[in-house]
Amino acid sequence: MDDESEQKHFRRVLKSFRAYETYSLNLIEQKKKYVREVPKEDQELVKKLAARLNRSEEAIKTNAQFIGKVLAPKILFSNANEIGPNSNGADVGGSNGLSLSDVDRVRTVLKQIAREWSEAGNLERHQSFQPLIDVIQRHFGKTPVSDLKNIRILVPGAGLARLPWELARLGYTVQGNDFSYYHLLVANYILNFAHGDAPADMNAGNGSTPKSIVYPYIHQTNNVVREENQFLAVGVPDVNPRQLPTTGAEFSMIGGEFVDVYADQNESWDCVCTCFFIDTARNVVQYIRTIKNLLRPGGIWANLGPLLYHYADMFNENSIELTLEEVLQVTADLGLEIIQNGYRRCAYSSDQQSMFKVEYDCLFFLARKPVQ
Ligand SMILES: C[S@@+](CC[C@H](N)C(=O)[O-])C[C@H]1O[C@@H](n2cnc3c(N)ncnc32)[C@H](O)[C@@H]1O
Numbered sequence: 001m002d003d004e005s006e007q008k009h010f011r012r013v014l015k016s017f018r019a020y021e022t023y024s025l026n027l028i029e030q031k032k033k034y035v036r037e038v039p040k041e042d043q044e045l046v047k048k049l050a051a052r053l054n055r056s057e058e059a060i061k062t063n064a065q066f067i068g069k070v071l072a073p074k075i076l077f078s079n080a081n082e083i084g085p086n087s088n089g090a091d092v093g094g095s096n097g098l099s100l101s102d103v104d105r106v107r108t109v110l111k112q113i114a115r116e117w118s119e120a121g122n123l124e125r126h127q128s129f130q131p132l133i134d135v136i137q138r139h140f141g142k143t144p145v146s147d148l149k150n151i152r153i154l155v156p157g158a159g160l161a162r163l164p165w166e167l168a169r170l171g172y173t174v175q176g177n178d179f180s181y182y183h184l185l186v187a188n189y190i191l192n193f194a195h196g197d198a199p200a201d202m203n204a205g206n207g208s209t210p211k212s213i214v215y216p217y218i219h220q221t222n223n224v225v226r227e228e229n230q231f232l233a234v235g236v237p238d239v240n241p242r243q244l245p246t247t248g249a250e251f252s253m254i255g256g257e258f259v260d261v262y263a264d265q266n267e268s269w270d271c272v273c274t275c276f277f278i279d280t281a282r283n284v285v286q287y288i289r290t291i292k293n294l295l296r297p298g299g300i301w302a303n304l305g306p307l308l309y310h311y312a313d314m315f316n317e318n319s320i321e322l323t324l325e326e327v328l329q330v331t332a333d334l335g336l337e338i339i340q341n342g343y344r345r346c347a348y349s350s351d352q353q354s355m356f357k358v359e360y361d362c363l364f365f366l367a368r369k370p371v372q
Contacts, residue, residue, distance in 0.1 A: 013181040016102040017071055021064035023103050024219070028056050052227055059215040059231060063110060066212045066236070070189040107219050109160075109182045111349040114216035116162035117190055117241075118234035127346040128362070129163050132273050132302045135340065135366050137170065139271075139300055148172050149249035154269045154294060156258040156287075157277030161187040167273065168244050168251035176253045177261060184255045191241045191253070211235035216351075223355035232353075259290050266293045276305040276348060276362075278327070282319045284309075285330055292334050295369040301336060303367070304344060306360035324363050336367040 001009065032053050035043060043050070115121040140151055148171035155164040158176030160183055168174040178184055194212065213233050224230045244251055254261060272291045281287040291301050307327065311319035322330065328338060344364045350357050 010181055012098065012102065013105075013185070014071065016098055016106050016182075017067050017185070019098055019103055020067055020106045021060060024060045024063075025057055028053050028060070048227070052230075055231065056218060059218040059233075062213055062233075063215055063218065066214050067106070069193070069212060070186055076185070105182050108349070109186055110214055110218075111216045112160055112183070113186060113190075113214050113236055114234050115349050116160040117237040117239075118214070118216075119238045120216070120232065120234045121162075121238075123352065124347050124350070125162065125166075127344065128275055128304055128348075129166060131344050131364055132163070132275055132304050133166055133170070135302050136167065136172075136271055136273060136300070139366070140172075145171060146247065149247050151270045152268065153271040153273055154262070155273045155275070156262075156291075157274060157280055158253065159183050159187075159276075161191055161253050163273065163275055164253070165191070165241060165244075165251065168249060171245050171247055171249055172271075173249045174251050177258055178253070178255065179257045181255075184253070187253055190237050194237050195240045195242050211237065217354075220351060220354065225353060225355060229351065229353040232351075259286055262290060262294055267296045267299075269294045270296055270299045272299075272301045274301070274303045274305065278303060278305060279307050280310045282311050282317070284320060284322055284327065285334075288327075288331055288334055288336075292336055292369060295336075297369055298371045299369050300339075301331075301367045301369075302365075304346070304362050304364045306346075306348075306362050308360075327363065328365070331365075331367055336369055339366045339368050341365040 032050070035046065035050050035053070038046075115124050136153070140148070143151060151172045153164070153167050153172045153174045155167070155174065155176045156178075158164050158178050161176045161178075164174045164176035176187075178187070212235070214236050215231060215233055217230055217232055220230060272294055274291070278284055278287055295301065307322070307324060309319055309321045311317040312321050328341065332338060342364050343361045345359055346362045347357060347359050350359075
């Protein structure tokens with residue numbers, strides 16, 4: 001993307017965040033209107049639904065408060081506030097405005113926040129992040145603690161940065177990378193500001209971490225068993241992101257397209273760790289080749305994730321969709337040795353209480369670049 005398109009895209013992301021509240025409240029208003037239109041006797045029977053819609057408005061406003069913190073002028077990256085007057089929900093669907101999928105991205109990020117930075121995400125993090133952390137720790141297990149900072153780990157497609165943060169917490173030097181401003185903006189807030197920003201009355205159970213409240217499933221009105229599931233309130237963050245070892249290890253997040261950003265960093269990394277990432281590629285071979293090039297001889301690639309190829313079903317988009325066996329074969333053909341390989345069952349951004357749950361039998365492997 002050239003600078004102008006990049007700026008334009010960034011402005012669109014900010015607009016989407018800012019449109020979230022009005023757009024979502026408008027939708028609730030529309031539903032309330034329909035409830036008022038059904039026959040009186042039916043209205044009597046669905047009184048709880050009418051009350052629930054009112055309650056939804058409050059939850060949406062709470063989510064909007066969290067978004068407000070993410071977009072606060074002192075928190076946004078430089079020049080981010082030069083986008084003119086605040087956008088509102090009226091932009092959605094308008095001729096020059098946002099599409100529904102823009103606001104939908106904001107809703108997806110709310111669920112991603114629960115996965116990565118709330119106690120409600122414990123199970124998913126245990127399923128997806130822990131196998132990667134364990135395999136990396138085992139591999140570097142003989143390294144003295146004081147030398148861990150010299151081990152450089154790269155986490156492309158890091159989302160809201162919890163996985164790289166967990167690795168940094170163990171003492172490694174870690175860099176996360178992501179190209180989505182939706183994720184980068186929220187990660188920036190959580191990592192750098194959330195702990196100091198929240199009001200004192202929102203202290204976490206452990207007494208150490210102030211929190212904001214987010215309702216990740218508030219927009220999920222299908223397959224809800226009971227009202228409380230839709231209104232699950234999660235405290236964010238569940239840990240203090242500023243608590244990292246002071247051993248000299250570095251922790252950073254870099255924005256940008258993975259293949260482009262790391263094109264000139266051959267043999268600079270001891271480990272590349274990918275979680276739910278390789279299927280975001282148009283050309284997964286290019287990702288695997290990049291990972292191989294980034295690794296030092298003897299370096300490792302730990303991967304876990306499904307093969308839900310991101311561009312596969314998109315009209316007018318191109319993508320290569322390899323089978324699991326082909327991914328492993330290409331990895332080997334490009335010169336990486338598969339040391340360990342299996343499946344791990346994982347949910348992703350999923351409401352555990354919903355009648356509809358998705359689980360993947362994720363491909364999980366550890367590969368090594370030969371020393372030669
Ligand atoms: C499915 S999410 C996984 C997030 C996180 N690793 C997790 O397991 O929760 C994939 C992430 O990869 C990012 N991503 C997709 N394509 C990318 C690319 N080419 N370069 C950098 N990041 C990318 C997306 O923005 C998204 O945050």
